[in-house]
Amino acid sequence: MVIILFTSIGYLFWRQEMRYWLPTPIPPHYQSVAVGQVVSAPDLTRSGKPVLLHFFNPDCPCSRFNTEQFQSLAKQYGDQVQFYAVLPETTASPGAVAERFAITVPMLVDSEKRLAKACGVYSTPQAALLDRTGKLYFRGNYNQSRYCTAEKTAFVKMALASLVAGQPAPLLGLAATDSYGCQLSETTREWSGLPLKLE
Template sequence: MKKLLISFWLVILVFTIGALFWYNQYRYSLPTPVPNGYKTVKSGTFIHLTSGLNLTGQKPVLLHFFNPDCPCSRFNLQHVKSLIKQYHNSVDFALVLVTAKPYTAQQIQDKFDLQIPVIADKTLATACGVYSTPQAVLLKANRQLYYRGNYNSSRYCTNKKTEYARMALENLLHGLPVLNNPLSTTAYGCRLANNNSTYAAQ
């Protein structure tokens, strides 16, 4: 009887874990709902960056919008690091922290082994048209918006054919037009904190 009971609870446990995994896979496969009051930011819009970033002003900039409490943000971090490693000589990178929790820049850099500037500027998400994480925003050297969108169609950024952020980087560096693919600009992932009813990056 005892073995039967243990077996029963093991089956329940395995089923529960499987159901939770399936639910998360399903949840994050759906587009992030567009917040009320959202306004599209057009390519070519000038984006003002805080002077605290200490960027050269001579290179394009990739802003990585990141929430350490968002599973999707954590899953794609290795991919972001691979982009930093490959393009750091041609592009300036910065992480924009969008979370309701009081993380410091140093905490994020230490915890995730990042050697790029980290800022918690709540206005940048709105300025760039970002309402979910993770998102990539690519600015030209003159700080005009070039690309705002996804890194990959895969949650783990493993699909080589849909590396949208990498494609955008390559296009910008080679003077080509921005990607024109609805899948690259339809937001997926976690909503920004406190923006369920109104568009506000808080």
């Protein structure tokens, strides 16, 4: 009985915590998108500003942990960069998600994962930065710390600073670009309290 109890606790710990410390498995048929490649999304770059696409899954605990950092970046760089929150298909309205997580930027629903594929994103939370011409400038993690608290590894913040300064894309290493978090096709329990469509 004790063995079953500890096995169950271990499984729950793995399911809720430890698996997010490991890189997200690369999906079959994944096609990498190189920095400098044009992302076909002309409507997003119409303003003439660079674009930050925040791939956010309200049902992913990792996405919820970086909401505060994302909002801080949107506030700091909002005059220079167009921010969007990109949601996978959900049965919750974007308005309900925005209200629940205090997201103040425009929201896009990427129900067929076209935008995610165009940017090479397969997990959340991830950011994709596009320059003014729609070329991929950076794709990767917000931070090496799950809770986005390590200033030395604030990858998206560093990339944004370089982008608005007109500098080449920074080389931040595998910790910045190896995906961590929840797979886009993955569904979990109702972490957010919002009903989500199961795939």
